Amino acid sequence: MVVSTHPLMVSTLGQSS
DSSP: OOOOSSHHHHHHHHHHO
16 A cells, blocks of 8 residues: 555554555
């Protein structure tokens, strides 16, 4: 998935992945 510049978004995507 695309890495977001926002730390909060990165955390959410990390859990989803």
